[in-house]
Amino acid sequence: xxxxxxxxxxxxxxxxxxxxxxxxxxxxxxxxxxxxxxxxxxxxxxxxxxxxxxxxxxxxxxxxxxxxxxxxxxxxxxxxxxxxxxxxxxxxxxxxxxxxxxxxxxxxxxxxxxxxxxxxxxxxxxxxxxxxxxxxxxxxxxxxxxxxxxxxxxxxxxxxxxxxxxxxxxxxxxxxxxxxxxxxxxxxxxxxxxxxxxxxxxxxxxxxxxxxxxxxxxxxxxxxxxxxxxxxxxxx
DNA sequence: AATGAGGACAACCGCCATTCG
DNA sequence: ACGAATGGCGGTTGTCCTCAT
Numbered sequence: 001x002x003x004x005x006x007x008x009x010x011x012x013x014x015x016x017x018x019x020x021x022x023x024x025x026x027x028x029x030x031x032x033x034x035x036x037x038x039x040x041x042x043x044x045x046x047x048x049x050x051x052x053x054x055x056x057x058x059x060x061x062x063x064x065x066x067x068x069x070x071x072x073x074x075x076x077x078x079x080x081x082x083x084x085x086x087x088x089x090x091x092x093x094x095x096x097x098x099x100x101x102x103x104x105x106x107x108x109x110x111x112x113x114x115x116x117x118x119x120x121x122x123x124x125x126x127x128x129x130x131x132x133x134x135x136x137x138x139x140x141x142x143x144x145x146x147x148x149x150x151x152x153x154x155x156x157x158x159x160x161x162x163x164x165x166x167x168x169x170x171x172x173x174x175x176x177x178x179x180x181x182x183x184x185x186x187x188x189x190x191x192x193x194x195x196x197x198x199x200x201x202x203x204x205x206x207x208x209x210x211x212x213x214x215x216x217x218x219x220x221x222x223x224x225x226x227x228x229x230x231x232x233x234x235x236x
Numbered sequence: 237a238a239t240g241a242g243g244a245c246a247a248c249c250g251c252c253a254t255t256c257g
Numbered sequence: 258a259c260g261a262a263t264g265g266c267g268g269t270t271g272t273c274c275t276c277a278t
Contacts, residue, residue: 019246110246113244239278241277243276244272249270250269252267255263
């Protein structure tokens, strides 16, 4: 196990363990948190008899030891949700993880980087996914409007770089950008239950590389429960 | 069988926001 | 009001494992 010195309380140099946790450390941490709760991570290691920094303990607890954590086997539904939430929220892993019970931000982030981030998610992929969901209803009568599920950043990237190369495509990007029917999407979302002004206003934000949608939780909830409505909207 | 490449994932780091004295 | 302590987050790195050569 790797050791490292760091400044502890009052500048005292202490030796802390680094690297992979061993079963004994996990046991100590679980036992301590079970009795005393998961507060004051700074002093917890010393009290629990762990040669770890507080941050390390906190991370270990939150990501692996706390009850209710699901490990591995990301289901197709979860993956689908991750993709759509990422389209909405970007790399805000803690927010995304908050929508996936039992999953941690670290796991979502790792999964994205390992499986999804590298894979260019095309509109065709999204259409195929939705058609699969709509099996038995005849599938989509017309292509899914890209503006509903993909951020303009992704669209612009696709438009400017259709073959994976770089540069160019400004006109196409501009066209796609103009096709991003933000107002339409927002009005669909806010009118879902007929209450467009609930105090949880939907906002938008430009980040320079294309707009990213920002939703208050209630609106996001609506959107995530909106899949069937998107389907019926497209089929009608 | 040895080894190098690439993937997967656990853990660390640095920064920022919030809380507290 | 201010600074220190603490918590939380996203990005990055390190390590282990698998597989191809």
